[in-house]
Amino acid sequence: MEKQLCAILLFCSMIMAMPVVHGIDESPQAVEKWFQSLSMMKEKVTKLHFYFRDQVSGKNPTAVGVAQANCTSRSLTFFGLVRVMDNALTVGPEPNSPIVGRAQGTYT
Numbered sequence: 866m867e868k869q870l871c872a873i874l875l876f877c878s879m880i881m882a883m884p885v886v887h888g889i890d891e892s893p894q895a896v897e898k899w900f901q902s903l904s905m906m907k908e909k910v911t912k913l914h915f916y917f918r919d920q921v922s923g924k925n926p927t928a929v930g931v932a933q934a935n936c937t938s939r940s941l942t943f944f945g946l947v948r949v950m951d952n953a954l955t956v957g958p959e960p961n962s963p964i965v966g967r968a969q970g971t972y973t
């Protein structure tokens with residue numbers, strides 16, 4: 866009985882919370898308006914320019930496949946393939962260009 870009451874209360878609170886969650890305007894205009902309404906906030910623009918070095922084949926690949934679906938080998942788009950990467954971010958396109966950061970993670 867107590868479990869049923871808890872379940873009913875949980876369900877009711879979820880139903881009541883839905884309009885609140887779905888009522889939030891997350892459009893770019895709304896976010897901009899929200900940002901402008903914050904006191905002490907000043908817009909600051911930062912432009913980053915770098916080269917993303919992604920090498921998926923060759924002697925020293927920076928991204929390698931770690932998992933795949935059965936259908937991946939038959940897919941022209943490598944659907945189902947999961948890769949891990951450790952890609953350098955460089956100042957310029959040259960191979961010996963200084964590294965300013967790394968992009969690490971997984972992608973499909």
Ligand SMILES: *[C@@H]1O[C@H](CO)[C@@H](O)[C@H](O)[C@H]1NC(C)=O
Nearest residue numbers: 933934935936937938939945
């Ligand atoms: C995927 O391939 C493995 C190995 O050949 C097989 O055992 C498994 O049943 C296959 N899975 C599906 C969903 O086809």
